[in-house]
Amino acid sequence: MNKAFFHRTYSGIRRLWRDRRGQDLIEYSMLVASVALLVYGALPSQYSSSLSHIWSKVNDSLRAMGGA
Numbered sequence: 001m002n003k004a005f006f007h008r009t010y011s012g013i014r015r016l017w018r019d020r021r022g023q024d025l026i027e028y029s030m031l032v033a034s035v036a037l038l039v040y041g042a043l044p045s046q047y048s049s050s051l052s053h054i055w056s057k058v059n060d061s062l063r064a065m066g067g068a
Contacts, residue, residue: 040051 040048043051
């Protein structure tokens, strides 16, 4: 491999590492997902199946929109 390829790759990785745009959105998404998992685990099993059904419908809708 040539030196220019490694330099471009290293520069791109550094630029991505330092880019802070969208960081808040990712952090809040992770927080919401963590809370959702905790709530899901704390609920009785009778609610778990209906929540799974709702989650799969949301996931299917996101896929149809091209978001997932």
